[in-house]
Amino acid sequence: MTGPAEAAIGRVFRAESGRSVATLVRVFGQLDLAEDAVQDAFELALTVWARDGLPPNPGGWITTTARRCAIDRLRRDVRGRQLLGEVALLEHEPAREGVGAVPDDRLRLIFTCCHPALAPEARVALTLRxxxxxxxxxxxxxxxxxxxxxxxxxxxxxxxxxxxxIPYRVPGATELPGRLRAVLAVLYLIYNAGAEPGAPPSTAELRAEAIRLARLLTGLLPDEPEVTGLLALLLLTEARFATRTGGDGTLVLLRDQDRSAWDSELIAEGRRLVRACLRRDEPGPYQLQAAINAVHTDADSVATTDWHQILALYDQLLAVAPTPVVALNRAVVVGEVHGPQAALDLLDRLDLAGYHAFHATRADLLHRLGRTGEAAVAYEEAANLATSPAERRHLAARSREAGPGTR
Structure with missing residues (x-):
C-alpha cells in the first residue's frame, strides 16, 4: 500500500493505536501482548485495507483484529490458554466500563504506566510511546x-x-495523587507532540486527545489545582494554534499573529479556569504557565502586553520549576522589560547548546543589538538543530536576512 492509503493508515495509527493498546491491556492484563497484537493488526491492515479500502470504523477494526491477534498469540503456550479462560469468564460478566477510580481505558493506562517503581522519565516516555x-x-x-x-x-x-x-490495573483513589505529576507531564507532552509548528493536520488528533483526557482528569480530581492549570494551559495554547503558521506553511511569530483569529471560546474557558486557580492560591508550574498565556491573550498586540506581569509570573515559575528551558523563556521576557543586552547576559549562562530555541532566541537578541553577523551564525545554528520544517525554513530565512550583505 502506498500513497494516500498508506498515509491514511499512518493517521489511524497515530489516532487509534493508544486506544487499542489501552483496551487490550484492560482485557488481557499484559502490556507486551497488547502492544504486539496492535502492531500485528496494523500489519494486517496494510494488506487488507489495500485490497478492500478503509473500513467505516478503522479504529474499531484495529481493536477487534488486535484482540484476535492477541488470542492467537495466547493459544501458543500453556499460560496463555489459562489466561484465555480467565478472559472468557470476564466477558460473561456484566459490562464493567467505568468501574474503578478512572473511567477511561487510556487514562487508566496512563495512571498505571506511571507506577512509582519506574523512574519518572521512564514513566512519561513509556506512556508517550x-x-x-x-x-x-x-x-x-x-x-x-x-x-x-x-x-x-x-x-x-x-x-x-x-x-x-508491575500490575496493569486501575489504581485506587488513594493512589492517584501520588502518580499525578507524571500523568500531567504525559498529557502535556502528548499535546506538544501534536503542536509542532507546521505539523500535519492529522496531529490535531493528538492535541484533541490530550485536551479530552485533561477534561476527564479535571472531573476526576476537581480539587487538584495543577490539573485545572494544565487544562487551562492546553485550551489557551490551542486557541492560538491555527495562527502559528501561514497558509503556505511558514512560521508566524506571536508578534505577527492575527489575534482576531484566536479562538475566543477556548480563551474564555481558559481564563475562567485560570481565575479559579488564582482563587486557590496554590501556584504550580502548569497554573503559572496558564496564567502567562492568559496575560498574552489579554493584549491586542505585543506592544500592549503586560510584560512586567509576565516577568513576575516567570519569576514564580522559575522558583518552582528551575529548568534551563524555563530560564530561557524568562530571558525572552527580560529582553522585553529590560532590553536585549540584559536578556543576552542571562542566556549566555545557560547550558542549552543542543536546543534550537536557545540559538534562535540568542540570534534575535543579537540582531536587536545590531550584531547582525553573529545573529546570522546563531540563526543558522538554530536552523540546523530545528526538527520542524516550518521552523527550519523560518530560521534559514532569518539567517540569510542577517547575512554578509547586511553586516
Missing part, C-alpha cells in the same frame, strides 16, 4: 535526548514492568 502513538525519535525529541538514549530507556522500562511484575 504506548498511548501517544509517538515514534521513539519523537519521544526522544520531547526529552531533548538522542534517539539511542531514549530507545534504551524504553527497553529498560518494559523490562522493569515484566521482571518486577
Amino acid at each position: 504506548l498511548l501517544g502513538g509517538l515514534r521513539t525519535d519523537e519521544v526522544a525529541r520531547a526529552f531533548l535526548v538522542a534517539e539511542p538514549t531514549m530507545a534504551q530507556r524504553l527497553v529498560r522500562a518494559k523490562r522493569k514492568v515484566r521482571l518486577a511484575r
Whole structure:
C-alpha cells in the first residue's frame, strides 16, 4: 500500500493505536501482548485495507483484529490458554466500563504506566510511546535526548514492568495523587507532540486527545489545582494554534499573529479556569504557565502586553520549576522589560547548546543589538538543530536576512 492509503493508515495509527493498546491491556492484563497484537493488526491492515479500502470504523477494526491477534498469540503456550479462560469468564460478566477510580481505558493506562517503581522519565516516555502513538525519535525529541538514549530507556522500562511484575490495573483513589505529576507531564507532552509548528493536520488528533483526557482528569480530581492549570494551559495554547503558521506553511511569530483569529471560546474557558486557580492560591508550574498565556491573550498586540506581569509570573515559575528551558523563556521576557543586552547576559549562562530555541532566541537578541553577523551564525545554528520544517525554513530565512550583505 502506498500513497494516500498508506498515509491514511499512518493517521489511524497515530489516532487509534493508544486506544487499542489501552483496551487490550484492560482485557488481557499484559502490556507486551497488547502492544504486539496492535502492531500485528496494523500489519494486517496494510494488506487488507489495500485490497478492500478503509473500513467505516478503522479504529474499531484495529481493536477487534488486535484482540484476535492477541488470542492467537495466547493459544501458543500453556499460560496463555489459562489466561484465555480467565478472559472468557470476564466477558460473561456484566459490562464493567467505568468501574474503578478512572473511567477511561487510556487514562487508566496512563495512571498505571506511571507506577512509582519506574523512574519518572521512564514513566512519561513509556506512556508517550504506548498511548501517544509517538515514534521513539519523537519521544526522544520531547526529552531533548538522542534517539539511542531514549530507545534504551524504553527497553529498560518494559523490562522493569515484566521482571518486577508491575500490575496493569486501575489504581485506587488513594493512589492517584501520588502518580499525578507524571500523568500531567504525559498529557502535556502528548499535546506538544501534536503542536509542532507546521505539523500535519492529522496531529490535531493528538492535541484533541490530550485536551479530552485533561477534561476527564479535571472531573476526576476537581480539587487538584495543577490539573485545572494544565487544562487551562492546553485550551489557551490551542486557541492560538491555527495562527502559528501561514497558509503556505511558514512560521508566524506571536508578534505577527492575527489575534482576531484566536479562538475566543477556548480563551474564555481558559481564563475562567485560570481565575479559579488564582482563587486557590496554590501556584504550580502548569497554573503559572496558564496564567502567562492568559496575560498574552489579554493584549491586542505585543506592544500592549503586560510584560512586567509576565516577568513576575516567570519569576514564580522559575522558583518552582528551575529548568534551563524555563530560564530561557524568562530571558525572552527580560529582553522585553529590560532590553536585549540584559536578556543576552542571562542566556549566555545557560547550558542549552543542543536546543534550537536557545540559538534562535540568542540570534534575535543579537540582531536587536545590531550584531547582525553573529545573529546570522546563531540563526543558522538554530536552523540546523530545528526538527520542524516550518521552523527550519523560518530560521534559514532569518539567517540569510542577517547575512554578509547586511553586516
